[in-house]
Amino acid sequence: MDTNERRKRVAEIKKTNPDWGRQRISEHLGAPPSNIQRDLEWLKKQKEEEEKTESEFELTDFIPDREVSVEKIVAIRKAEFAQRMVAEEARKLVNIRVKIDGPIGICHFGDPHIDDPGCDIAKIESVARIVRETPGLFASNIGDMNNNWIGRLSALHAKQSTTAKMAWKLVEWMFGLCDWLYLVGGNHDAWSGDRNILDWMAAGQAGFYDERQVRVCLNFPNGHSVRINARHNWKGYSIYNDIHGQLRAAKFGWRDHLLVGGHKHISGYGLLKDPMTGLISHLLQVASFKTYDDYAATIGADDKNFSCCPVTVINPKLPETDADMIHVFYGPEQAAEYLTWARSRK
Numbered sequence: 001m002d003t004n005e006r007r008k009r010v011a012e013i014k015k016t017n018p019d020w021g022r023q024r025i026s027e028h029l030g031a032p033p034s035n036i037q038r039d040l041e042w043l044k045k046q047k048e049e050e051e052k053t054e055s056e057f058e059l060t061d062f063i064p065d066r067e068v069s070v071e072k073i074v075a076i077r078k079a080e081f082a083q084r085m086v087a088e089e090a091r092k093l094v095n096i097r098v099k100i101d102g103p104i105g106i107c108h109f110g111d112p113h114i115d116d117p118g119c120d121i122a123k124i125e126s127v128a129r130i131v132r133e134t135p136g137l138f139a140s141n142i143g144d145m146n147n148n149w150i151g152r153l154s155a156l157h158a159k160q161s162t163t164a165k166m167a168w169k170l171v172e173w174m175f176g177l178c179d180w181l182y183l184v185g186g187n188h189d190a191w192s193g194d195r196n197i198l199d200w201m202a203a204g205q206a207g208f209y210d211e212r213q214v215r216v217c218l219n220f221p222n223g224h225s226v227r228i229n230a231r232h233n234w235k236g237y238s239i240y241n242d243i244h245g246q247l248r249a250a251k252f253g254w255r256d257h258l259l260v261g262g263h264k265h266i267s268g269y270g271l272l273k274d275p276m277t278g279l280i281s282h283l284l285q286v287a288s289f290k291t292y293d294d295y296a297a298t299i300g301a302d303d304k305n306f307s308c309c310p311v312t313v314i315n316p317k318l319p320e321t322d323a324d325m326i327h328v329f330y331g332p333e334q335a336a337e338y339l340t341w342a343r344s345r346k
Contacts, residue, residue, distance in 0.1 A: 006031060010039045093227070094208050094216045096181070101221050103315045105137040105339040106181060106228075107332050110308040111144035111262050111288035113188070114174055115167035117160050118292035120308075127309045127332050128177035134336040136343050137311070139178045140207075142262030142286050143186025143232035145171045145198065150191045159294070171198070175205070185211030186232040186263065215256070220316035226325075227256040233263035242268035242304060246283035255279055257320060258312060262286045265293065266304035269328055278321035284328065286310060311335030313342065 001009070006029065013025055022040060026033040068076075098104060107127060113119050131139045146167040149156045157164065183202055190211060202209030208216060218226045234245025241247060246259040250272045259281060268285030287305035296303075307330035318325040329335035 001029075001031075006035065007039045007042060010036065011043055014040075014043065091210060091213075092215065094214070096208070096216050096218050098218050098220050098316075100136060103136065103313055103317075103339060103342045104218075105134070105311050105313045105335055107131050107137060107139050107309055107311045107335070108260055108284065108286050109139060109141040109289070110286040111142065111186060111265060111290060112174060113144055113147055113288065113290040114170045115146045115160060115162040116290050117162075118290045118294070120289050120291050121170075123308070124174060124289055125177065128174075130332045130336050131178045134339060136339055137332075137336060138181040138207075140181050140230065140260075141183045142230060142260060143184045144188040144262070144288075145174065145186070146188065148188045148191050175202075179207065180205050180209075181207045182214045182216055182228070182230060183207065183209040184214050184230050184232050184262075185209070218314070222316055224316040226258070226314055226316065226320075228258045228260065229254055229256040230260040232261070234259070234261045241270075242266050243270045243283045243285045246270075246285065247272060250281040250283060254281075256281060258282045258284065258326060260284045260286060262288070265290060265296065265301075267306045267308075267310075267330070268304075269310075271323060280321060280323050280325070282312065282326045282328065284310060284312065306330060311339075313339050315342065 009029060010025060013020060013028065020028075022033050022036045025031075025040075026036045029036070067073075107130070109124070109127070112124060114121060114124065128139070131137050147156070147160070148167070149164070162170070180202075183198070183205070185198060189198055198209065198211070208214055212231070214228075214230045216228050218228065220226075229249075234249055236245040236248040238244035242264075243261075246261055247270065250256075250259055255274060255277070257279070261284070264285070265288040266285060267287040268283075270283045272281045272283060273279070274281070287308045289308045291305070291308075293301075309332055311329045311332050313327040313329065313335060315325055315327075327338070329338065
């Protein structure tokens with residue numbers, strides 16, 4: 001046997017038979033006495049080294065780790081993922097039951113930036129009043145409720161008389177102007193991070209709010225359904241097409257009846273037919289209530305705002321292959337008159 005194996009056997013023998021000497025161990029293992037002598041000396045030296053490292057004191061209290069055990073961490077992570085999965089899957093398509101018969105209208109409020117001096121707040125109030133007073137007309141918002149300047153942009157508060165605290169009061173005031181079918185968070189809203197108070201403001205609404213994307217399915221009493229897909233901003237830009245983001249999304253995956261976007265403070269509208277199913281997607285780009293924009297003027301952006309609150313009137317009696325299932329109006333006054341007339345028809 002090799003040296004390590006022999007020393008291991010010698011240590012075991014001395015542990016069970018401490019009175020055995022070199023000669024007896026040598027006879028038992030069949031190894032030369034000189035080797036056994038060296039092994040015994042090595043074991044003695046090892047024991048002395050161990051005794052030197054032993055402390056003259058020891059802790060008698062159990063001191064727990066400040067962090068939870070890895071088993072608990074794994075359990076927490078599993079629970080967190082399970083909760084996230086349920087939440088994300090539920091948001092892929094949110095069902096909304098429409099309780100009234102006949103056509104309905106949705107007034108799509110563009111980026112309000114309600115605390116900005118260039119915002120037409122009187123128009124916001126006027127449009128909200130039309131929504132409240134018109135049966136079957138609902139409201140939605142596409143994001144950027146206020147400027148919400150943060151970081152180095154906080155210096156821009158010097159260019160407006162409305163303070164940050166006053167701005168949030170205005171946002172709360174706007175929330176109370178009418179019932180919102182859905183609300184989308186914008187990039188300015190997201191600047192608050194986890195301090196985004198739109199979450200709890202929206203909690204008092206009957207509709208649905210999400211800080212990234214809202215995809216809802218309106219289920220009508222006659223059994224028809226209409227899907228609306230709204231984002232503050234759709235991926236993709238084109239100097240030749242102001243609805244490029246929505247068009248790109250509709251061509252490459254999103255088969256919804258209405259795709260709505262904002263963010264760019266420009267207006268746009270178009271149609272796209274799916275040749276496989278015949279479904280017609282309406283692509284809507286909503287401008288902003290921020291009529292006068294210093295930043296846009298600075299960079300030389302063209303004025304393409306012809307509707308900051310377009311209205312889509314939906315007739316659930318028509319199939320999704322009929323382009324007239326959704327009518328777009330660029331002014332809420334005309335839309336309200338048409339919707340009232342359409343709902344009066346038997």
